[in-house]
Amino acid sequence: MAIEFKLPELGENIESADVLTVLVSPGDRIQKEQGVIEIETDKATIEVPSAVTGTIKEVLIKAGDKVKVGQAIITVEESGGKKEDMSKEQKSSAAKSEISVEAKLEKKPLPKEPEKKQGGATVEMKMPELGENIDSADVLNVLVKAGDVIEKNQGILEIETDKATIEVPSAYRGKVVEVLVNAGAKAAVGQPIIKIELSEEEEAEAEPVKKEITEIEEKPPEHGMESVEQEIPRGVRESILPGEKDSQPPITKGAAPAAPSVRRIARELGVDVNKVHGTGPAGRISMDDVKNYVKKLNEERSQRPAATVKQEPLPDFAKFGAIEKRPMSSIRSKTAEHLSYAWTSVPHVTQHDKADISELEKMRKAFNPKVEKAGGKLTVTAILLKIIASALKVFPQFNASIDMEKKEIIYKNYFNIGIAVDTEHGLIVPVIKEVDKKNLFELSVEMNTIAEKARIRKISLEELQGGCFTITNLGGIGGTYFTPIINSPEVAILGVSRSLYEPVFIDGKFEPRLTLPLSLSYDHRIIDGADAARFLRWVCEALEQPMKILIEG
Numbered sequence: 001m002a003i004e005f006k007l008p009e010l011g012e013n014i015e016s017a018d019v020l021t022v023l024v025s026p027g028d029r030i031q032k033e034q035g036v037i038e039i040e041t042d043k044a045t046i047e048v049p050s051a052v053t054g055t056i057k058e059v060l061i062k063a064g065d066k067v068k069v070g071q072a073i074i075t076v077e078e079s080g081g082k083k084e085d086m087s088k089e090q091k092s093s094a095a096k097s098e099i100s101v102e103a104k105l106e107k108k109p110l111p112k113e114p115e116k117k118q119g120g121a122t123v124e125m126k127m128p129e130l131g132e133n134i135d136s137a138d139v140l141n142v143l144v145k146a147g148d149v150i151e152k153n154q155g156i157l158e159i160e161t162d163k164a165t166i167e168v169p170s171a172y173r174g175k176v177v178e179v180l181v182n183a184g185a186k187a188a189v190g191q192p193i194i195k196i197e198l199s200e201e202e203e204a205e206a207e208p209v210k211k212e213i214t215e216i217e218e219k220p221p222e223h224g225m226e227s228v229e230q231e232i233p234r235g236v237r238e239s240i241l242p243g244e245k246d247s248q249p250p251i252t253k254g255a256a257p258a259a260p261s262v263r264r265i266a267r268e269l270g271v272d273v274n275k276v277h278g279t280g281p282a283g284r285i286s287m288d289d290v291k292n293y294v295k296k297l298n299e300e301r302s303q304r305p306a307a308t309v310k311q312e313p314l315p316d317f318a319k320f321g322a323i324e325k326r327p328m329s330s331i332r333s334k335t336a337e338h339l340s341y342a343w344t345s346v347p348h349v350t351q352h353d354k355a356d357i358s359e360l361e362k363m364r365k366a367f368n369p370k371v372e373k374a375g376g377k378l379t380v381t382a383i384l385l386k387i388i389a390s391a392l393k394v395f396p397q398f399n400a401s402i403d404m405e406k407k408e409i410i411y412k413n414y415f416n417i418g419i420a421v422d423t424e425h426g427l428i429v430p431v432i433k434e435v436d437k438k439n440l441f442e443l444s445v446e447m448n449t450i451a452e453k454a455r456i457r458k459i460s461l462e463e464l465q466g467g468c469f470t471i472t473n474l475g476g477i478g479g480t481y482f483t484p485i486i487n488s489p490e491v492a493i494l495g496v497s498r499s500l501y502e503p504v505f506i507d508g509k510f511e512p513r514l515t516l517p518l519s520l521s522y523d524h525r526i527i528d529g530a531d532a533a534r535f536l537r538w539v540c541e542a543l544e545q546p547m548k549i550l551i552e553g
Helices: 088-105 200-218 225-231 236-240 260-268 287-303 330-345 358-373 380-394 440-455 529-544 547-552
Strands: 002-006 016-022 035-040 045-049 054-059 066-068 072-078 120-126 136-142 155-160 165-169 174-179 186-188 192-198 348-356 400-403 408-411 417-419 421-423 426-428 469-473 492-496 500-506 509-523
Touching: 035 072, 045 260, 155 192, 260 287, 330 426, 348 529, 358 380, 358 440, 358 509, 358 529, 380 417, 380 440, 380 469, 380 492, 380 529, 380 547, 417 440, 421 440, 492 529, 509 529, 529 547
Parallel strands: 417 469, 469 492
Antiparallel strands: 002 072, 016 035, 016 066, 035 045, 054 072, 120 192, 136 155, 136 186, 155 165, 174 192, 348 509, 400 408, 421 426, 492 509, 500 509
């Protein structure tokens, strides 16, 4: 049966493309995923793969034409029935033909043997990926020097990204030959950072895998390109020959399963295929998955609010007196950008209230010695962690995020709470995970540990992600009320000020009571003022009557 193959969708706002080359002719037999035409859009040059296997009946376009998305480009007589079945020899021939097409795009010569030195092969270790949208980092300290013998996973560099300070571990065991970066430099992801002479054990582990690559490269398989991918162990090129430079990124351990043609189109579109969610069998990534990912990225970019306020030029302050200029740290710079985004994109409202914590303070002081023996400190913030987790269950709209583009509210069924920590390098918000499943002893110890890690810049990226709600406590410094900025994409943040004694009229007379000022900022797009007042009052009552958590939380 003859069918028309049409130009597929190419991405957001791309409706047509120019035909550069037609790669097939009438009578040609094509395989699924084999390139049929090469086109140029306003973003990239792309080879369009066939979605079917069969014989070309007619080519409906020519080089130089402009084709629209959805326009028929070829007609194909699909394979089917006994007459179309191929012998084993023909299948082998077709598979080799497909391999030759893919080889023009993907297959690279086996890299040369690593440089041999006395004791083992020398490899370059590169800066690993550091997280979403992080392309580089500042090198704070180099923890090794030439001649040092290091173990796998031993720290070699201390770096600072715009989110945290991280220690980079070694991927190899051996002897440091040369350190390629210095403290104070900026290192990009993928940049070589040290050369290591592998230990004999490390080389011995690599040898069988290297032999397997050579056998696969020298003997093409008989069952198509996809089986080649299955036969070559993931991580081979990166772990054995990391110094190879190539337009085709090495398939690393844990890399996404995708055909070479899919990887090529992903590269052409500037997409990291490992970040694409595969919808095929066993998570396999298709052309449609890549296009949908690109479409999603474009939609996200369109959601970002344009800067409406342009900064006025600053005067020459040096005319008025002595000045000193210092560059922003990565953390301070990122904090400024994030809070500017949150302030301009989220309609903030702040609600104030205060709680009588006279009785709570007595209990806190009574139990604190036991908590200190366990390595923590029972603070009002630790108690608020437990109270907020319960309040989020009673008021689920506070444990949510909003998607204005899709007009959706995402409700979260987990309870991770961020704690704003003031450090000499800037504001950092580590996240305490699964607060609702931990007791006050566990929360106090974990909060003390994670806050200390933030202050000494040993916090990990994982410990800064996944928050649902944030608490910021300025009580140790002073003040009464303030207006905290929401840590978007969260929808609320609780500000805590210094407790103070106030006269409270009780049973016909004034009594001195210890009160705690609280400030709740919330996203007015999803939370109404009445709900915010109820939420904050619930928190105050839980501080005043802790049994409320057991009864309602």
